[in-house]
């Protein structure tokens with residue numbers, strides 16, 4: 001049985017969970033609709049979703065966290081709840097830092113890499129969306145007869161790659177790195193990053209002068225914070 005202190009974020013590739021164990025939060029990721037949870041009672045979970053919800057799981061509609069629950073201004077009605085929650089979370093974290101006077105940028109390097117700019121007053125400004133790393137690789141092989149989705153063991157470093165699979169990997173990674181470098185050059189704003197590809201992207205950026213706040217659980221932390229606000233905890 002779940003207690004009320006269990007949270008689920010349904011993404012497009014994975015499901016993301018937060019469980020309170022004694023006083024500590026434990027964050028983990030599973031495949032969608034994990035077989036090991038098939039007998040679990042989902043009705044007590046606080047949840048939000050941007051991905052498909054299987055019909056056989058019984059989430060409670062009144063326990064859904066929606067955009068109306070997120071205390072940022074100017075949110076478009078169709079904005080992904082993951083973007084709203086990570087933005088709220090980063091905005092709140094930055095409000096305790098010296099950089100609180102500055103606007104901020106949130107990058108969620110997931111299935112889709114989303115960029116979201118939030119003003120120092122907590123207003124949604126806008127963003128960018130681009131296919132995430134795995135999706136770039138799989139979409140190339142889906143649409144080009146001679147390309148196969150590579151298995152990524154490591155990211156090759158040289159700009160010009162001899163092997164096809166390495167050329168696909170280097171090109172896809174450069175698309176993401178290039179986007180981030182351009183954002184930083186144009187704005188010089190603090191960047192907050194989460195998502196499944198954040199570690200490899202940060203590794204690629206380690207020799208640059210971009211200072212990124214890696215905060216892997218921004219979305220779930222935002223959900224927990226919003227839940228506490230709604231329930232005055």
Ligand SMILES: Nc1ncnc2c1ncn2[C@@H]1O[C@H](COP(=O)(O)OP(=O)(O)OP(=O)(O)O)[C@@H](O)[C@H]1O
Pocket residue numbers: 010011012013014015016050051082109110111112132133134135195196197
């Ligand atoms: N164990 C893993 N399974 C799947 N993807 C992974 C894994 N580890 C890292 N990744 C990377 O994470 C990315 C997906 O990120 P993440 O799991 O955060 O997405 P998601 O939250 O399911 O999607 P969304 O962006 O819709 O919320 C993929 O591009 C992939 O390269």
Ligand SMILES: CC(C)(CO)[C@@H](O)C(=O)NCCC(=O)O
Pocket residue numbers: 012050078079080081082083110112114129
């Ligand atoms: C962009 C994604 C897919 C990122 O997970 C999600 O936030 C979503 O479905 N958004 C809806 C459209 C938008 O945020 O502009």
